Amino acid sequence: MAKSPHIKLGFILHGVGRTWNDWRHPDRDVNASTSLSHYQQQAATAERGKFDFLFVADSLSITEKSSPHYLNRFEPITILSALAATTSRIGLVGTLTVSYSEPFNVARQFASLDHLSGGRAGWNVVTSWLGDTAANFSKTEHPAHATRYKIAAEYLDVVKGLWDSWEDGAHVADKESGQFVDPDRLHRLDHQGEFFQVRGPLNIKRTPQGQPVIFQAGASEDGRSFAARHAEVIFTHAPTKEEGQSYVADVKARARGFGRDPDQLFVLPGIAPIVGDSDEDAEARYRELAALESIDTGLGFLSRTFNDHDFRQYDLDSPFPDVAHIGLDSQQSGTLRILAEVRAENLTLRQVAERLATPRGAFVGSPETVADQLQQWFEEGAADGFVIFEPLPGQLELFVEKVVPILQARGLFRAEYEGTTFRAHLGLSEPENRHAAARRAQSAA
Amino acid sequence: MAKSPHIKLGFILHGVGRTWNDWRHPDRDVNASTSLSHYQQQAATAERGKFDFLFVADSLSITEKSSPHYLNRFEPITILSALAATTSRIGLVGTLTVSYSEPFNVARQFASLDHLSGGRAGWNVVTSWLGDTAANFSKTEHPAHATRYKIAAEYLDVVKGLWDSWEDGAHVADKESGQFVDPDRLHRLDHQGEFFQVRGPLNIKRTPQGQPVIFQAGASEDGRSFAARHAEVIFTHAPTKEEGQSYVADVKARARGFGRDPDQLFVLPGIAPIVGDSDEDAEARYRELAALESIDTGLGFLSRTFNDHDFRQYDLDSPFPDVAHIGLDSQQSGTLRILAEVRAENLTLRQVAERLATPRGAFVGSPETVADQLQQWFEEGAADGFVIFEPLPGQLELFVEKVVPILQARGLFRAEYEGTTFRAHLGLSEPENRHAAARRAQSAA
Numbered sequence: 001m002a003k004s005p006h007i008k009l010g011f012i013l014h015g016v017g018r019t020w021n022d023w024r025h026p027d028r029d030v031n032a033s034t035s036l037s038h039y040q041q042q043a044a045t046a047e048r049g050k051f052d053f054l055f056v057a058d059s060l061s062i063t064e065k066s067s068p069h070y071l072n073r074f075e076p077i078t079i080l081s082a083l084a085a086t087t088s089r090i091g092l093v094g095t096l097t098v099s100y101s102e103p104f105n106v107a108r109q110f111a112s113l114d115h116l117s118g119g120r121a122g123w124n125v126v127t128s129w130l131g132d133t134a135a136n137f138s139k140t141e142h143p144a145h146a147t148r149y150k151i152a153a154e155y156l157d158v159v160k161g162l163w164d165s166w167e168d169g170a171h172v173a174d175k176e177s178g179q180f181v182d183p184d185r186l187h188r189l190d191h192q193g194e195f196f197q198v199r200g201p202l203n204i205k206r207t208p209q210g211q212p213v214i215f216q217a218g219a220s221e222d223g224r225s226f227a228a229r230h231a232e233v234i235f236t237h238a239p240t241k242e243e244g245q246s247y248v249a250d251v252k253a254r255a256r257g258f259g260r261d262p263d264q265l266f267v268l269p270g271i272a273p274i275v276g277d278s279d280e281d282a283e284a285r286y287r288e289l290a291a292l293e294s295i296d297t298g299l300g301f302l303s304r305t306f307n308d309h310d311f312r313q314y315d316l317d318s319p320f321p322d323v324a325h326i327g328l329d330s331q332q333s334g335t336l337r338i339l340a341e342v343r344a345e346n347l348t349l350r351q352v353a354e355r356l357a358t359p360r361g362a363f364v365g366s367p368e369t370v371a372d373q374l375q376q377w378f379e380e381g382a383a384d385g386f387v388i389f390e391p392l393p394g395q396l397e398l399f400v401e402k403v404v405p406i407l408q409a410r411g412l413f414r415a416e417y418e419g420t421t422f423r424a425h426l427g428l429s430e431p432e433n434r435h436a437a438a439r440r441a442q443s444a445a
Numbered sequence: 446m447a448k449s450p451h452i453k454l455g456f457i458l459h460g461v462g463r464t465w466n467d468w469r470h471p472d473r474d475v476n477a478s479t480s481l482s483h484y485q486q487q488a489a490t491a492e493r494g495k496f497d498f499l500f501v502a503d504s505l506s507i508t509e510k511s512s513p514h515y516l517n518r519f520e521p522i523t524i525l526s527a528l529a530a531t532t533s534r535i536g537l538v539g540t541l542t543v544s545y546s547e548p549f550n551v552a553r554q555f556a557s558l559d560h561l562s563g564g565r566a567g568w569n570v571v572t573s574w575l576g577d578t579a580a581n582f583s584k585t586e587h588p589a590h591a592t593r594y595k596i597a598a599e600y601l602d603v604v605k606g607l608w609d610s611w612e613d614g615a616h617v618a619d620k621e622s623g624q625f626v627d628p629d630r631l632h633r634l635d636h637q638g639e640f641f642q643v644r645g646p647l648n649i650k651r652t653p654q655g656q657p658v659i660f661q662a663g664a665s666e667d668g669r670s671f672a673a674r675h676a677e678v679i680f681t682h683a684p685t686k687e688e689g690q691s692y693v694a695d696v697k698a699r700a701r702g703f704g705r706d707p708d709q710l711f712v713l714p715g716i717a718p719i720v721g722d723s724d725e726d727a728e729a730r731y732r733e734l735a736a737l738e739s740i741d742t743g744l745g746f747l748s749r750t751f752n753d754h755d756f757r758q759y760d761l762d763s764p765f766p767d768v769a770h771i772g773l774d775s776q777q778s779g780t781l782r783i784l785a786e787v788r789a790e791n792l793t794l795r796q797v798a799e800r801l802a803t804p805r806g807a808f809v810g811s812p813e814t815v816a817d818q819l820q821q822w823f824e825e826g827a828a829d830g831f832v833i834f835e836p837l838p839g840q841l842e843l844f845v846e847k848v849v850p851i852l853q854a855r856g857l858f859r860a861e862y863e864g865t866t867f868r869a870h871l872g873l874s875e876p877e878n879r880h881a882a883a884r885r886a887q888s889a890a
Contacts, residue, residue, distance in 0.1 A: 016618075016625075021623065023618065023620070023625065024620045024623060026620070030618035030620070031618075034557075034560040034649060034650060036529070036530065036560075036561050036563075040530070059648065060549065060648070061644075061648070062646060062648045064626055064628035064631050066648075068618075068625045068626075070648065071625065071626055071631075071648060072611075072616060072648065072649055072650045073648060073649060074557045074560065074561070074649070075550075075553045075554050075556075075557040075649070077522060077523060077526070077554065078522060078523075078526040078554055078557040078558055078561055079526070079557065079561065080526075081522070081523040081524070081525075081526035081527045082526045082527060082529050082530040082561050083530070084481070084527050085481065085485070085527040085528070085530040085531050086530050086531075100547060100549070100550070101547070101550065102545060102546070102582055102583075104505065104545070104581045104582055105520075105545070105546065108520045109520050109522065109523055111520075112479075112519045112520040112523040112524065113523055115479040115481075115519065116481050116519070116523055116524065116527050118481075132644070135642070135643075135644035136549045136643055136644055136645065137547055137549060137643070138547075138640075138641045138642045138643060139642075166517075171517060173461075173468065173475035173476075173513075175468070175469045175471070175475070178466065178469060180461075180468065180513045180516065181509060181513075181516055183509035186509050186516075195583075196583045197580070197583045197584075198580075198581055198582070198583060199506075199577070199580035199581055200581065201507060203504065203505070203506070203507045203511075203515065203516060203517065203518060204479060204517055204518060204519070204520070205479060205517045
């Protein structure tokens with residue numbers, strides 16, 4: 001399959017915002033995080049804009065110092081199931097960790113979401129990167145970084161196996177003969193692995209997509225390998241076009257190394273475009289956003305990235321403290337990027353905190369400017385598409401009304417959905433059921 | 446609070462039916478079990494009939510010999526979340542086992558459902574009674590019966606503790622001062638128990654109901670004690686009015702023994718009314734249903750009740766086999782009831798199977814007859830209300846159109862919903878947040 005001519009677009013559903021203080025914006029509804037109607041509006045707008053999917057992030061541990069958007073949020077499966085009933089085309093992607101859940105339950109919930117939505121489910125497979133999450137799950141410690149990816153690989157294997165429990169013809173339901181199920185097409189999994197032992201079969205029939213779409217967001221060495229091997233969409237972080245290009249080239253080469261078609265793997269950086277009537281207007285909107293944040297915000301973000309280490313104990317204008325040892329087992333890629341910048345530019349703690357508090361990104365400007373940037377990243381191999389955050393209230397609406405039509409006019413984005421399933425929008429093939437494949441191979445032999 | 450003058454009514458959502466072969470009825474949609482639109486229609490009809498709640502049963506293990514309604518079903522949290530978006534008043538009760546899930550995840554999912562639905566969530570706490578379920582969850586054996594209820598009690602304690610993480614005033618969100626959360630009103634749980642260690646706090650604020658409504662369905666000795674202590678609604682099985690009366694009297698006495706107000710505990714037997722134009726017409730409809738079943742159905746049901754024991758190996762017309770030892774650790778109350786009937790009436794295997802294949806129940810007749818029976822059970826202390834199964838397609842519609850108006854005319858059922866939350870419909874008080882209660886006690890002292 002040739003590279004798609006279309007940019008893929010996702011929208012990340014969120015309530016009070018993604019930065020520490022953007023909930024303080026006058027137009028922001030402070031109750032949005034647990035408001036179904038808020039999410040329904042976002043979903044309807046994104047679907048009107050022909051977005052490929054909605055995305056729900058997640059986390060499993062808070063303290064009273066956590067960022068507002070972590071403190072209070074819908075559980076992903078529930079909000080996506082609700083939106084399945086009020087949308088009709090857009091994909092529905094939920095984050096769910098393999099570290100504190102059971103593969104049988106997760107396989108079921110996503111299969112159920114795929115049926116509910118007529119084939120629009122996606123699962124963002126994460127391994128959970130906050131050490132204190134273990135304390136919410138009767139565990140004394142969080143598994144080490146490398147172990148988490150071993151667990152994740154086996155977990156995903158089990159889930160995909162359960163999704164193959166029912167072949168397409170298994171659900172016979174012949175009223176005349178009284179046969180409800182064809183026992184030859186309903187399969188136990190009988191998985192006996194290092195971390196999991198799961199018999200199956202799954203108690204829900206094969207879903208409209210065969211398998212929900214697999215997302216991954218790993219950026220560390222282990223995470224990239226996992227993503228290149230298992231993911232169909234990678235949600236990544238690319239602060240610059242060059243970093244995007246290098247990331248895309250790297251994971252697609254890895255995917256090729258695993259024998260995969262790199263065009264069946266989409267890399268989508270998360271971006272927070274700010275659209276204005278003109279470049280100057282957009283810049284003014286960015287400054288309005290930046291004015292909401294403080295140094296404390298950046299320090300809080302640092303703390304979260306470095307395993308809840310307290311950065312308020314250090315002098316702001318001294319060189320960045322030596323915390324390399326803390327970061328290694330938490331969100332590895334994030335800590336390494338920060339430490340690299342510190343070394344390269346000899347930054348103080350204050351400077352690092354400022355940069356983190358209000359990331360500006362490359363997508364601030366008039367609708368044409370933003371469309372130009374998106375096109376450039378897409379055509380120059382920095383991205384197959386984007387996951388859009390809404391940094392200021394009203395920005396999704398502006399993006400849909402002003403930027404999407406430009407992309408459509410340039411032939412870079414769909415004018416109408418290609419089909420009814422999320423796989424159809426992405427141009428991803430439906431994974432063949434393993435048992436049906438074996439049967440086909442046998443009868444050909 | 447005095448005993449409610451109103452019958453409570455729930456409807457159990459289901460697809461292909463509750464007995465082995467009722468999916469073979471000409472009017473039954475064989476794809477109903479995973480059809481959102483089918484469930485939406487059932488939900489809309491029940492809400493039009495002012496039912497208190499929708500109920501979703503569950504199970505976690507199948508073989509190719511399982512009953513059709515076990516084989517293929519929606520996961521409860523997903524279908525209820527979807528229905529939260531398309532209904533506005535009716536309660537939404539889901540079954541979820543404590544044996545193969547994490548209290549943090551379950552507390553979150555039900556809290557999320559309660560927010561999504563504006564305060565309409567209920568949780569049916571079950572301990573899972575099929576021995577082979579363990580094999581789907583990397584466990585070598587299912588915990589023994591008594592242990593399961595010890596686990597359940599601690600689990601529920603953890604979930605309720607997590608639901609109290611946020612006091613009502615904790616979500617400050619003051620844009621002026623920049624305070625998002627009041628740390629004095631956001632609480633860690635720090636639970637250190639025999640089976641669970643959970644730190645908290647939960648990452649979703651206090652829900653509209655404070656706590657979702659707690660259902661339980663235990664019928665064994667351990668189950669009754671658990672239900673009397675912890676449940677707000679008991680979903681039970683009562684084949685006769687006398688058994689209903691004895692069960693109600695028993696659990697309400699137990700509840701009183703635990704210091705609870707027995708009028709804040711509702712006992713609802715599951716029933717499958719068959720409404721016809723006349724008693725004769727209803728009887729004919731029952732026979733139409735019974736004709737769909739075979740001896741094999743009854744044998745399959747026996748097998749499921751007795752831990753997947755194969756009853757097809759025995760002669761149908763010999764005395765019922767000696768299987769008392771098999772049943773004890775599975776669905777205790779069900780096996781004991783069957784064995785008692787066998788002893789009392791000296792039944793053959795065929796006779797037991799026939800009785801199990803097509804239970805008729807006490808609610809078959811004209812709308813007046815069915816309404817009379819419901820009234821009698823209610824007024825004579827055999828039930829506080831009922832959970833309605835739909836044994837034949839169209840029966841829910843008939844019940845809503847024909848029976849509900851009679852109950853309303855007799856003052857036995859609401860003409861309109863009392864409020865917006867499920868607790869309001871039931872007349873159940875909202876549990877006070879434990880930390881708010883402590884604060885109140887302290888300031889009173």
